[in-house]
Amino acid sequence: MAPAVPRSGDAIFANVERVNAELFTLTYGAIVRQLLTDLEEVEEVNKQLDQMGYNIGIRLIDEFLAKSNVTRCVNFRETAEVIAKVGFKMFLGVTASVTNWDQEGTCCSLILEDNPLVDFVELPDTCQGLYYCNILSGVVRGALEMVSMKTEITWIRDMLRGDDAFELQVKLLKQVPEEYPYKDD
Numbered sequence: 001m002a003p004a005v006p007r008s009g010d011a012i013f014a015n016v017e018r019v020n021a022e023l024f025t026l027t028y029g030a031i032v033r034q035l036l037t038d039l040e041e042v043e044e045v046n047k048q049l050d051q052m053g054y055n056i057g058i059r060l061i062d063e064f065l066a067k068s069n070v071t072r073c074v075n076f077r078e079t080a081e082v083i084a085k086v087g088f089k090m091f092l093g094v095t096a097s098v099t100n101w102d103q104e105g106t107c108c109s110l111i112l113e114d115n116p117l118v119d120f121v122e123l124p125d126t127c128q129g130l131y132y133c134n135i136l137s138g139v140v141r142g143a144l145e146m147v148s149m150k151t152e153i154t155w156i157r158d159m160l161r162g163d164d165a166f167e168l169q170v171k172l173l174k175q176v177p178e179e180y181p182y183k184d185d
């Protein structure tokens with residue numbers, strides 16, 4: 001039946017986007033639930049989510065570089081801003097802020113106040129050690145490894161654990177110089 005008031009194209013697309021986002025959120029929830037059933041140990045689920053994210057990240061970087069037109073960052077500070085403002089927006093639909101820099105400019109935090117992965121999510125007491133969004137840390141680690149940056153990623157704050165935001169610490173361990181298959185003579 002046609003709606004009494006025809007909806008504009010924009011309204012329909014907004015609706016499709018909302019439904020897609022909800023489907024994405026619910027699908028991720030179903031994956032986590034299945035892992036909890038299969039692996040039983042929360043620690044194992046954390047590891048598996050991180051590994052899944054890493055496998056996604058090492059592929060997603062190509063799409064990111066192709067679609068974003070981002071060129072080489074001059075330093076890690078710029079890289080962190082690109083992840084927070086361009087990468088998160090592209091794949092998660094939200095941006096993060098970048099704070100808590102160390103003096104060397106090799107360690108910072110990405111803060112997410114809004115995280116679509118956790119819409120509708122509440123963790124039961126049995127899952128208290130779970131890093132529900134661990135897929136994100138794996139994605140960032142995998143993507144950065146593909147652009148020669150070895151990182152260590154740690155959750156500092158987690159809203160599902162009662163914190164006021166999600167805080168992901170990104171520490172640059174090593175920047176591997178680009179390797180070319182041949183040398184100029």
Ligand code: MYR
Pocket residue numbers: 064070071072073074079082083087088091092136139140143144147
């Ligand atoms: C460079 O200097 O080569 C540019 C580096 C840009 C790296 C951007 C990585 C994007 C990661 C997206 C994460 C999305 C998480 C949902």
